[in-house]
């Protein structure tokens with residue numbers, strides 16, 4: 001699954017005119033979106049995950065229309081508070097997207113709260129990656145009947161692509177499913193690549209940042225290793241670290257910027273004020289194939305099918321649902337998929353080995369109603 005990886009190897013121009021592919025292109029987008037990320041103690045994480053089982057739904061027996069009746073949440077009241085628009089990080093409103101003749105998204109609507117851990121599930125090719133790309137601002141939603149599908153990020157409507165906008169305090173980065181590491185570079189060099197290339201930070205400073213960032217994704221003592229010496233999951237974490245290490249102000253990457261002067265000074269307080277420190281990841285989105293992994297990682301699931309969100313519910317409802325279709329068909333098919341295509345023994349630690357797509361880094365609003373620490377289910381050491 002996970003088409004967000006290979007198909008997204010587009011180049012982008014970085015500061016100083018160098019051209020990179022994969023995660024660095026995403027990074028260049030990320031640096032545009034966030035100029036001053038101020039960490040707060042109460043930051044929480046959003047996890048979004050997608051998985052793509054070859055479900056047998058869609059057959060005559062289980063057409064999508066049946067699932068439209070399931071567009072409801074079961075027992076949401078057990079964990080959700082009354083809606084308050086100010087508390088949403090992401091909202092997709094009636095989003096459409098076609099590629100040529102293929103209608104992929106046909107009116108997708110959902111909301112993700114600050115601090116909420118949400119997974120998007122659905123068959124392969126159903127448009128999960130497309131949703132993430134639209135949220136990330138890499139794709140624009142189609143106009144439908146002269147109306148745009150609307151994407152709101154922290155209550156602000158996204159117009160156009162990410163490069164058109166600067167949503168203060170918000171950073172969005174992508175980590176590809178194929179880890180996109182440079183094989184001949186060490187972990188330290190991979191993670192710190194952008195800083196080595198484009199900042200005037202010293203070796204020691206970059207090295208320290210690399211170390212902290214690796215720790216934030218649950219890796220310690222691997223700085224001198226080559227990618228070939230890492231497991232698949234570790235590679236994903238390294239890729240994620242390479243993404244979030246740029247949770248540094250643009251000023252640190254563009255030394256000529258005025259703010260850089262502040263940043264490069266020894267004043268620790270100012271530095272911390274200007275820099276999003278590793279380990280304060282507010283939110284991120286990942287993908288995974290395995291339902292058991294999703295269960296550990298997210299609190300709520302959105303089920304995308306035939307271009308629409310046709311079911312949503314608390315994660316455990318997906319398997320414990322009293323809905324006979326969900327219970328009998330979806331979970332069964334997922335189990336089959338897991339055993340035949342992935343293997344039954346993937347542990348939660350491998351979460352990022354089979355996952356890793358999109359990170360949204362943001363400070364939650366001051367008045368957010370969610371308690372610090374929520375969600376409880378962030379994967380492994382990324383908590």
Ligand SMILES: Nc1ncnc2c1ncn2[C@@H]1O[C@H](COP(=O)(O)OP(=O)(O)OP(=O)(O)O)[C@@H](O)[C@H]1O
Nearest residue numbers: 001002003004052099104124125126127128129130
């Ligand atoms: N840029 C593009 N041009 C043309 N078709 C595209 C493009 N991007 C995606 N598609 C098509 O849109 C459909 C949805 O793709 P998408 O990658 O969003 O699916 P997905 O649900 O993430 O799949 P998977 O789980 O297999 O990764 C697929 O049929 C894909 O071929």
